[in-house]
Amino acid sequence: MQGLSPDGRGIAVGRELLALFPTLDWLVSFLGAYSDEASLDELIPTMTLEHVRREGGGHAIVLRCAAADAYGVDRLRRVSSATRGQLYTGAGSVFVRWRERDAPFGYDLCAPLSAPAEEVLVVDVNVAASYRTVDRMDPVELIQRLQLRPVPLPLRGIAADPELCGLAELALVLVAPGLAARTLAYLWRLEVPMAGYYVELEDDPRPSLLLRLRNPTRRALDVLSGMPGVELLAPVSARAAVEVGYKHPIQLASASACFPGEEMFLFRGTVGRVERLDTAPRFIDGRHLVQNTGGSRLREIGQLREAELDPLRVDLKLRPSAHPREPRGTLIAWEQVDLLRHLVYLIPPSALAASRLVPLEEGVVVLTGSGVGARSASAAAGLGAGAIVPLGRRLGAVAPGVLVVDGFELWPRVRPALMRQLLGLGADDHALFLSASADPVRVRPEQLLPLDAALIGRMALGEAVVREPVDAPLVPGEVDNQKLGRFALWGFGGLSRTAGVPALTDGEDDSEGLGPGQ
Amino acid sequence: MSPPLAAFIQSFVLPLLGGGAVAVRGPIRPSDREDMAQDPGELGSPALRFLRLRRAQQLAPDPVLPDPDLTELTLWIGLHNTLVFDHPERDRVWARASTWRRLEGATRTFLTLPAAADEAEGLARHVSIGAFVQLLRRDTVVATSAGEVRFLGQPMPRRRLRLLAVPPTGHREELVHWLQAPHAPETERLIEDAMRTSPLTCLLHPHTAPPGWSPLQASDFLRSRGSARSIVYTWARAADWVAVGAAVMSALLPSVPLPQTAGDADPPRASVAPSDPWAGGERPELPPPSPPGEMLALPGVVVPTSPEALSAVVGALIHLHFLKVVELQARLGALATGRDPGTLAFLALPLVLPMIASVTGTPSPGLGGAGLGRASAGGAVLPTGGSANSRGGAASGTVARRWAEYLDHLGELVPRRTVDNLLAALVPRITQRQ
Numbered sequence: 001m002q003g004l005s006p007d008g009r010g011i012a013v014g015r016e017l018l019a020l021f022p023t024l025d026w027l028v029s030f031l032g033a034y035s036d037e038a039s040l041d042e043l044i045p046t047m048t049l050e051h052v053r054r055e056g057g058g059h060a061i062v063l064r065c066a067a068a069d070a071y072g073v074d075r076l077r078r079v080s081s082a083t084r085g086q087l088y089t090g091a092g093s094v095f096v097r098w099r100e101r102d103a104p105f106g107y108d109l110c111a112p113l114s115a116p117a118e119e120v121l122v123v124d125v126n127v128a129a130s131y132r133t134v135d136r137m138d139p140v141e142l143i144q145r146l147q148l149r150p151v152p153l154p155l156r157g158i159a160a161d162p163e164l165c166g167l168a169e170l171a172l173v174l175v176a177p178g179l180a181a182r183t184l185a186y187l188w189r190l191e192v193p194m195a196g197y198y199v200e201l202e203d204d205p206r207p208s209l210l211l212r213l214r215n216p217t218r219r220a221l222d223v224l225s226g227m228p229g230v231e232l233l234a235p236v237s238a239r240a241a242v243e244v245g246y247k248h249p250i251q252l253a254s255a256s257a258c259f260p261g262e263e264m265f266l267f268r269g270t271v272g273r274v275e276r277l278d279t280a281p282r283f284i285d286g287r288h289l290v291q292n293t294g295g296s297r298l299r300e301i302g303q304l305r306e307a308e309l310d311p312l313r314v315d316l317k318l319r320p321s322a323h324p325r326e327p328r329g330t331l332i333a334w335e336q337v338d339l340l341r342h343l344v345y346l347i348p349p350s351a352l353a354a355s356r357l358v359p360l361e362e363g364v365v366v367l368t369g370s371g372v373g374a375r376s377a378s379a380a381a382g383l384g385a386g387a388i389v390p391l392g393r394r395l396g397a398v399a400p401g402v403l404v405v406d407g408f409e410l411w412p413r414v415r416p417a418l419m420r421q422l423l424g425l426g427a428d429d430h431a432l433f434l435s436a437s438a439d440p441v442r443v444r445p446e447q448l449l450p451l452d453a454a455l456i457g458r459m460a461l462g463e464a465v466v467r468e469p470v471d472a473p474l475v476p477g478e479v480d481n482q483k484l485g486r487f488a489l490w491g492f493g494g495l496s497r498t499a500g501v502p503a504l505t506d507g508e509d510d511s512e513g514l515g516p517g518q
Numbered sequence: 519m520s521p522p523l524a525a526f527i528q529s530f531v532l533p534l535l536g537g538g539a540v541a542v543r544g545p546i547r548p549s550d551r552e553d554m555a556q557d558p559g560e561l562g563s564p565a566l567r568f569l570r571l572r573r574a575q576q577l578a579p580d581p582v583l584p585d586p587d588l589t590e591l592t593l594w595i596g597l598h599n600t601l602v603f604d605h606p607e608r609d610r611v612w613a614r615a616s617t618w619r620r621l622e623g624a625t626r627t628f629l630t631l632p633a634a635a636d637e638a639e640g641l642a643r644h645v646s647i648g649a650f651v652q653l654l655r656r657d658t659v660v661a662t663s664a665g666e667v668r669f670l671g672q673p674m675p676r677r678r679l680r681l682l683a684v685p686p687t688g689h690r691e692e693l694v695h696w697l698q699a700p701h702a703p704e705t706e707r708l709i710e711d712a713m714r715t716s717p718l719t720c721l722l723h724p725h726t727a728p729p730g731w732s733p734l735q736a737s738d739f740l741r742s743r744g745s746a747r748s749i750v751y752t753w754a755r756a757a758d759w760v761a762v763g764a765a766v767m768s769a770l771l772p773s774v775p776l777p778q779t780a781g782d783a784d785p786p787r788a789s790v791a792p793s794d795p796w797a798g799g800e801r802p803e804l805p806p807p808s809p810p811g812e813m814l815a816l817p818g819v820v821v822p823t824s825p826e827a828l829s830a831v832v833g834a835l836i837h838l839h840f841l842k843v844v845e846l847q848a849r850l851g852a853l854a855t856g857r858d859p860g861t862l863a864f865l866a867l868p869l870v871l872p873m874i875a876s877v878t879g880t881p882s883p884g885l886g887g888a889g890l891g892r893a894s895a896g897g898a899v900l901p902t903g904g905s906a907n908s909r910g911g912a913a914s915g916t917v918a919r920r921w922a923e924y925l926d927h928l929g930e931l932v933p934r935r936t937v938d939n940l941l942a943a944l945v946p947r948i949t950q951r952q
Contacts, residue, residue, distance in 0.1 A: 471572070472537075474535075474536060474537060474569075474572055474573065474576065475537035476537060476649070476652035476653055476654050477533045477534045477535075477536075477537055477538060477539075477540040477649065477652075477653055477654070478533075478537075478538070478539055478540060478653070478654045478655060478656050478671070478693075479540050479542060479601060479604075479653055479654070479655040479671040479696050480533075480539035480540055480541050480542065480671060480672075481542050481604075481605050481606055481607070481670060481671040481672050482541050482542060482543050483607065483672075484543070484544060484605060484607040484608075484610060484611065485610070486610050486611070486612065487544065487611060487612065488611070488612040488613065489544075489545065489611050489612065489613035489617050489618070489621065490613075490617070491547035491548075491549055491550075492545075492547060492548070492617060492620040492621045492623075492624045
């Protein structure tokens, strides 16, 4: 049969499929069952629905679509047989029965058959029927016009199980025009996160309010579900929502091709209507929809009474403490500098690089990296010569860059950042409390000398003397074809005159009389 | 009048070895060579000996070279005459074709030298042939309205300059590699003869080696550690090191044929059976059956091999792999390979190292099976780090990891059949275990 060809498994598959259904209800059942299993988007682009009359009498609904592979056709056959449909395959106007148990590779015609004009010939095992088209239906329009089926709600209300109603994550609320303001105010008081906009429904002069509630609370759902004039809709796809308590006969999530363009479809079961919104919903945040009725205003503070804080102020002072601190530096008296010079050879390189030095009247202060103005990450880590050198008095950090001799602390214990602020330190400044009686010392960053550079004497480098190699590098030779001039070639006949000279291979003698002209 | 020996050395030999203009004049006759041999004192000139030594030092730090002798002079004359065949003014010579054939025969005789007696003589041959292989030629190219005119190794004559009306900047100079440039047919044949005189040069430049050459002819150089290291480093410097190793391995494969099994020893002769599909009347005519014992085909020349020579060559090729692993270029190089047998056999060599490591040793400790790091019987092992200090141990660990990854990579790249062929043909000849 023309248009019928075997696939990879040898099954006869035609270019088109034809399914016969006795009534429209069974067709809807077929579409609903198929949409539960697979996507209707594969069928709808090539699907046509026709109301046909049989030649001998009787009516039927015919669904025609392009055939996919045999696996897909088998699924169609299984679903159609469950909904009282008959599946045929073929092309053009002649169709034969799809494969079944008795014919696992399908059927073909025993003899060529042709259908009358504008009729479809359906051939079964032992019977052929001719159908004439009476009416055509648009499948997209049919799906959009289908009546919703009521489904039972939980006995304890929607709030008992919002997951069952599809409202757990997102709920759409269509509010009648007269209830919009009160509903908004109620949801605003409940602090329900919402967004919405006003939509103009067909045959309604005043716009209704469409609200979107994300993760709606159970209380809000409970109140809204029982309110006349307020309809809860559960989104079933990106552009379709069905009223809670109803179900569309077809799984709309698998039929996105039924909703062309950017239109939004609201299937309302209570009033039995399908609302088509012309554009995709553009929700506005709920705080812009409600009306502010509050009258209280914040008052700006005029003048602060700073003078009244003076009795509260206390002095920052040094007091003895037994609290141990990690050493961040050391104060070495000038008499012990010679010992420091010897100890430098023992300090590890990382510690030497992380340490800085400040020469003061009281002695030499060797600082370990304190995080303030540190030259490197290792310096900021804190292991420096100040922690290693066993000389002088240790200095501990009470705040970044604020060092106090060991055995003392600053009192009261204020925040470290505030302490630097109270002392008036710059970003990279250090404050040293070297003794309880003396005033603290401010050390600016330019006064900090790297310990290694300060202690190691300068070395004078001599200029390198580069000696040119005596011998030029060996380079490949270049062929120089010198001028030959015109001369006669001779002297390559005959044998060699002495032993050890290579013997010639060609013994032919030559008789040209001229020698090489070179 | 024959060119005096001093002039020949000054104009041809010294520039050939040390760089400069290598003068190519008219062909040198055997009688001229005899005239030169009358007074060979110039062969001992300090400049010549110094340049030979410097050339040899490019391969070995402390080379031992014999004094220049008449055999080497004969080789230089042969090289000179080889260049004469490419002379652009050759058609100006009054000579018949038979005379040119005689000149080719005489030049071939010059280039036909006995095999080098020892390494020193082989190195001396390489000094000359290696410089010959590296020769350059400066061509002058003039762009005219009728196309480009190329003067091969010659300056542009002023007369032509006037005739062609070339502006002063209308010409350019190109430096071409002489060996890779097109040659006269005689030159092509003589280059093969010249290459046969120096197996070491063939080993270093396997792409230019003549047909039938085998690396086993130069295995003596691979047995000593210093020269072997220099040779392998020369291979590693090549841009396409896999192609170099594959060329050496391709030349080695005819020397290690697959052993004949019981089934292969007496292949069944084709017989006309009743079920023969050709028996339908269209069967092609077969030659008449030859008497028993007659050879229908001659096998290729197989160089006698010794385990020491084989292990030296194989060890050097494996060391080439190792050098590229250390340079982190091994995987990239091995990716762009073809499927010819030489390339596959070369890539499969590291996979058989555990089986021959007891003889060849391994490039580095920890890269093989038994006998790690031991000196081989043939001296082919080229250890890179034998000390057991901590830094060397860490480096060896890293290299061993890279080597293991490289072996895994090769295992995926090389067909198993190639490895099996090497295990059947090469490994027993090295380990002497059948």
